[in-house]
Amino acid sequence: MQFLSGISLGQFIPGESLLHRLDPRCKITATFIxxxxxxxxxxxxxxxxxxIFLLSLSxxxxxxxxxxxxxxxxxxxxxAFTAALNAFWTPGREVFRAGFLSVTIEGxxxxxxxxxxxxxxxxxxxxxMMTTSPMAFSDGLERLLSPLAKVGFPASEMAVMMTIALRFxxxxxxxxxxxxxxxxxxxxxxxxGGLLKRARSFIPVLIPLFILVFQRAENLAVxxxxxxxxxxxxxxxxxxxxxxxxxxxAILGLLAFISAVILFDRFALKSFIIL
Amino acid sequence: MDRNxxxxxxxxEYTYPGAxxxxxxxLDLEISEGxxxxxxxxxxxxxxxxxxxxxxxxxxxxxxxxxxxxDTRDEALVPAIRRSVALVxxxxxxxxxxxxxxxxxxxxxxxxxxxSPEIRRRVDRSLELAGLTAxxxxxxxxxxxxxxxxxxxxxxxxxxxxxLLLDESASMLDPEGRLSFLSCLGSLKRSGMTIVQITHxxxxxxxxxxxxxxxxxxxxxxGSPGDFFDGEYEKWSFEEPPGIxxxxxLLARGLLPGGTLPDADSMLDALCL
Ligand SMILES: Nc1ncnc2c1ncn2[C@@H]1O[C@H](COP(=O)(O)OP(=O)(O)O)[C@@H](O)[C@H]1O
Ligand SMILES: [Mg+2]
Numbered sequence: 001m002q003f004l005s006g007i008s009l010g011q012f013i014p015g016e017s018l019l020h021r022l023d024p025r026c027k028i029t030a031t032f033i034x035x036x037x038x039x040x041x042x043x044x045x046x047x048x049x050x051x052i053f054l055l056s057l058s059x060x061x062x063x064x065x066x067x068x069x070x071x072x073x074x075x076x077x078x079x080a081f082t083a084a085l086n087a088f089w090t091p092g093r094e095v096f097r098a099g100f101l102s103v104t105i106e107g108x109x110x111x112x113x114x115x116x117x118x119x120x121x122x123x124x125x126x127x128x129m130m131t132t133s134p135m136a137f138s139d140g141l142e143r144l145l146s147p148l149a150k151v152g153f154p155a156s157e158m159a160v161m162m163t164i165a166l167r168f169x170x171x172x173x174x175x176x177x178x179x180x181x182x183x184x185x186x187x188x189x190x191x192x193g194g195l196l197k198r199a200r201s202f203i204p205v206l207i208p209l210f211i212l213v214f215q216r217a218e219n220l221a222v223x224x225x226x227x228x229x230x231x232x233x234x235x236x237x238x239x240x241x242x243x244x245x246x247x248x249x250a251i252l253g254l255l256a257f258i259s260a261v262i263l264f265d266r267f268a269l270k271s272f273i274i275l
Numbered sequence: 276m277d278r279n280x281x282x283x284x285x286x287x288e289y290t291y292p293g294a295x296x297x298x299x300x301x302l303d304l305e306i307s308e309g310x311x312x313x314x315x316x317x318x319x320x321x322x323x324x325x326x327x328x329x330x331x332x333x334x335x336x337x338x339x340x341x342x343x344x345x346d347t348r349d350e351a352l353v354p355a356i357r358r359s360v361a362l363v364x365x366x367x368x369x370x371x372x373x374x375x376x377x378x379x380x381x382x383x384x385x386x387x388x389x390x391s392p393e394i395r396r397r398v399d400r401s402l403e404l405a406g407l408t409a410x411x412x413x414x415x416x417x418x419x420x421x422x423x424x425x426x427x428x429x430x431x432x433x434x435x436x437x438x439l440l441l442d443e444s445a446s447m448l449d450p451e452g453r454l455s456f457l458s459c460l461g462s463l464k465r466s467g468m469t470i471v472q473i474t475h476x477x478x479x480x481x482x483x484x485x486x487x488x489x490x491x492x493x494x495x496x497x498g499s500p501g502d503f504f505d506g507e508y509e510k511w512s513f514e515e516p517p518g519i520x521x522x523x524x525l526l527a528r529g530l531l532p533g534g535t536l537p538d539a540d541s542m543l544d545a546l547c548l
Contacts, residue, residue, distance in 0.1 A: 012374055014414050135378045167374055170416045216369060223370035226330050226362040227430060228354065228386040238381035238394045 011169060012133050018246070019061040019131040024140025026247035030254050031128045035121055037258035041265035042117045044109065049261045050120050054127075061131050071126035072119045079118050083111035134166035139241055157231050164220065168213065175212055179205050278307040279343070281360070281438045281469045282329055286338035288492075289324055298324040300492035301338070308437070311460075311470040313480035313500070315508075316489035322473045325489065326442045329471070331356045343437065358387065361431035365443040367423035376418070376426060377402065377411040383434045397433045405429035405459060421452025425459065438469035445479060457482060477508060 014020075019027075038050065058065045072079075092106030129137070142159035149155040180190070183204055190201050282304065289299040298321045306312050316322050327333040328340050331347040343359055345352040361383075364370050373379040377398050384394040402408045405425040410418065415426060424444060431439060441460075445453045457479065464470055472483060480486050486503040488496035496507060525531045 012414070014375060014412060016412075133373070133375050133378060135373045135375065163373065167372065171368065219364070219366070219369035220372070222327075222332060223362075223364060224372060224382075226332055226357060227370075227372075227383040228357050228434065229382070230354070230386070233386070234388060235385045236388050236394065237385055237391060238378065238398060240391055 011130065012166075013063055013067070013130045014133070015062055015131070017060060017062045017131070019057065019127075021246070022131075022250055023241055023243050023247045024132050024136045025144055025241060025243065026250055027128050027132055028137070028140050028144060030251060031124060033251070033254055033258060034124050037261060038117060038120055038124070041258075041261045042113050043265055043269060044112060045269060046261060046265050047116050047120070049257075049264070050116075053257065054120070054123060057124075057127050061127065063127075063130055067130075068123055068127065071130070072122045075118055075122050079115040082118070083115040086111040086114055129166075134163050136239075136241075137166070138162040139237065143241060154232070156235070160229070160231075164217075168217070171216065172209075172213065176205065176209055179208050179212075278309060280305055280307050280341075281310075281343055282306040282471070283341040284325070284328070284338070285341075287325075287328060287335045287340055288337035289321075289328060289333060290336050291324075297336070298492055299328070299335070302489075302492060302494055304487065304494050304497075306438075306469065306471060308469055309464075309467055310485060311464045311483045312472065312485045312487055313483035314471060314473045314487050314489060315475060315477070315480055318475070320489045321492040322489050323442050324492075326362060326440045326471070326473060329440055330360055330362045332362075358434055359436050360438045360440055361434045361436035362440045362442065363424075363427050363431050363444045365446055367420070367427040367447075370427045370430065371415045371423065372430075374415055376407060376413050376415055379415050379426060380429045380433050383430055387434070397435060401429040401432040404432055404463065406455070419452070421448050421455060424448055424452065424456055428456070428459065432463075436468075438471065439463065441470065441472045441474075443473055443475065446474070446476065453479075477504075 022030075041049075054068065055065065058068055087103050087107040087110070088101050090104055090107035090110050092104035094102045094104050095108065096103055132140070138159035141162065142155045145153065145155045145158070184190070188201060188204065190198060192198075193201070284302050284304045287299050287302040288297050290297040302321070302325060304325075314322055314325070324333065328335060328347070329342060331340075331342070331353045334348055340347045342356045345356055347353065347356060371379050372382045380398045380401050381394050384397050389397070398411075399408075402411055405428050407422065407425055407429055410422065415423070418426060424447070427444070428439075439460075445456045448456055460470060460472070461482065470483075472479060474480060480503065481500055483500055486496075486498060486500050487494050488503075488507075496503075498507070522531065
């Protein structure tokens with residue numbers, strides 16, 4: 001039984017596509033622009049555009065749509081929860097009533113919009129992580145934050161820390177899986193009982209996991225030191241970041257697309273208003 | 276011996292902070308340029324501690340450790356020491372920093388502040404030596420155990436060290452992975468690299484030039500692999516490698532010429548291994 005397989009959680013998927021090759025600074029900036037756009041235009045018809053955009057990202061990156069969709073799985077519970085809250089609590093025209101709870105059209109629309117917004121947010125953010133190696137990502141972030149380094153912000157140390165944190169994600173899953181299996185082979189039961197009982201049954205998994213991860217982190221720190229890493233010392237790069245025409249093009253193209261979606265949202269939608 | 280000493284340990288003692296008894300108790304050892312030394316000893320005898328002393332990760336509480344003439348106590352010399360002796364640990368998962376093979380190999384040279392073309396040259400060369408060129412753009416964590424260990428080796432080689440310290444680096448590998456790892460060490464040795472190989476597997480000691488036995492934090496025996504397997508290893512209750520057992524058995528039955536154990540190569544030749 002593989003418990004945690006299928007959780008992709010936006011792990012890096014090595015590749016040589018156009019998206020993979022874009023400068024990480026470009027991809028980080030673009031993600032911020034994209035997410036702001038998503039928040040400015042999230043009426044139901046707008047999601048047709050966001051959907052098409054996601055499809056084209058999938059095509060450009062060579063990452064199958066299924067994997068991108070699956071990256072939203074960890075937030076589905078949150079989505080369902082906020083959607084339910086919105087559906088019941090938004091005042092307006094009632095569709096049906098169950099006891100004291102009343103569901104309104106406005107509530108359903110709001111629930112859909114909020115839910116989709118969250119799902120797309122996670123999928124777009126995952127696209128960034130899936131096409132950018134942790135090393136490139138932290139390099140990019142370090143460079144974007146470098147103005148802050150002048151006022152004493154440890155941008156370089158933070159970048160190395162981030163590389164390692166991201167690096168540990170696969171280890172974390174492997175180890176959790178291993179411990180879960182070991183506990184199950186000793187008769188532990190993670191699948192029956194109420195929420196509280198199930199949560200409690202995970203304590204014997206979490207404690208060895210934390211001990212193990214701290215041990216591994218300690219070992220890694222020693223190994224890094226022996227590989228001449230000195231925190232705060234200037235480092236050079238195998239692949240220094242180079243901003244190319246493609247990066248400028250990507251940002252400009254994205255800005256044009258987002259402006260079009262926002263214009264559609266503000267003007268076109270108003271003229272043939274349905275809701 | 277007129278070759279340059281790489282490691283000189285003089286009466287090295289080391290006690291871990293908070294530990295009641297010392298891990299090393301007056302270790303004396305001299306290792307020269309180009310040697311391949313197998314360091315053997317029971318669990319807890321102090322082998323890993325010694326490796327960390329030799330890389331200036333630990334500083335002796337008593338005595339001195341000189342690496343190519345530099346005292347590890349001198350903090351100003353520590354960067355130079357780390358650059359000239361590279362350490363490879365037992366578990367490759369504990370030493371892989373980056374998620375892409377070539378990015379990980381580059382980690383050491385990047386820390387040295389080398390220009391990009393020089394880093395590229397070192398990465399290419401180290402990947403070549405470790406036989407990982409075809410996997411350069413792969414994810415480090417999708418590699419097999421043997422490939423991961425060779426990646427850790429490539430990461431160490433990218434520092435272009437004069438000596439390699441291997442702390443049970445082949446112990447987690449399957450027989451095939453171990454064989455490819457050892458043959459990789461063999462070619463490094465021929466290119467003049469000094470190799471200190473910590474191991475508790477006797478068959479790894481066969482290929483070395485010299486065996487040193489560590490017991491309770493001291494070097495208690497020092498000699499050739501031939502002499503070691505000719506009776507010495509029994510005193511330290513190590514298990515006999517299958518090849519040696521076979522050779523000894525054939526010798527006892529008069530099926531092989533000679534009366535004593537020869538060196539590794541002629542032994543392997545005689546057994547047609
Ligand atoms: N971090 C540590 N803290 C305290 N004691 C340690 C530590 N690491 C090793 N030791 C002790 O030092 C001794 C030598 O350990 P080590 O050098 O790891 O031996 P070996 O590698 O030969 O198995 C052992 O008794 C071990 O328990
Ligand atoms: Mg050890």
